[in-house]
Amino acid sequence: METNRLSPTLAQALNDQMTNEAHNAQIYLAYASWAADKGYDGISNFLFRHANEERNHMMKFLExxxxxxxxVVVTAIPAPGPDPVSVNDCFEKVFKSEVENTAKIYDIVNMSMAEKDWATWNFMQWFVKxxxxxxxxxxDLLSKIKVAGGENAxxxxxxxxxxxxxxxxxxATLAQDATVDNP
Incomplete structure (x- = not known):
């Protein structure tokens, strides 16, 4: 008896996103290692925690x-790319990576909506948030770095x-959670 409830296109997209989450974990891992090498232990700790969070996201897709x-199709993970050249560059790269990841998440949401796969659509809402x-x-981190001087900090x-x-x-505190009493 066939038990697969994912279309071939959604199965492929979900597997691709699983790999993308693993790639994002590698990016955070590489940047955390770079920061540790430069003596930024606090930044490194933050980035190592986020590498672990991305691995957890990968596992959510796998499960x-x-x-x-x-x-589940496990494929090679692309290299994370060159090391940052500064703290500012590091967090610009983090932001760019997150924006690219968001676009991929939205693509899966749109695909699940088009296919009326409401289970996948519902699953993806956690990732949207x-x-x-x-x-x-x-x-927020880029704003703090900008205040600190950006590239010239x-x-x-x-x-x-x-x-x-x-x-x-x-x-982070999200806009939808803000109130008049707690902006």
Whole structure:
């Protein structure tokens, strides 16, 4: 008896996204290693935590494909690309990666809607919210780096940023959660 409840196109898209999440984990891992090598232990810690979060996202896709009766296809992960040249560059690259990931998530949402696969559409809503958080967090960090001087940030500002990043929460306050009393 056939138990697969994913169309071939959605199964492919979900497998591709699983690989993309693994790739994003590698990007965060590479940037965390770069930051540690430069002595930015707080930034490194933050990025290592996000590498782990991306691996968890990969596993969510893997488990979903299996639970829907689909076939998981594990493929090679692309290299993360060149190391950042600065803290500013690092977080610009993080933001760019998150925006690209959001576009891929939206493609799957649109595909699931077009195919009327409401289970997949519902599954993907968690990722829609997660990507909103990830983009907001990256934008907030870029704003802090801009205030610190951006590409021209002084060592003292980077030291303070690094110290703050060691304890920075891994999520961001979203616009939909804002109220008059809690903007």
């Amino acid at each position: 979903y494909i299996l639970k829907r009766g689909g076939k 997660e990507q909103t958080e990830e983009e907001t967090l990256a934008m 002084k060592d003292t500002a980077l030291y303070n940023l690094d110290r703050d990043m060691a304890t920075k929460p891994d999520d």
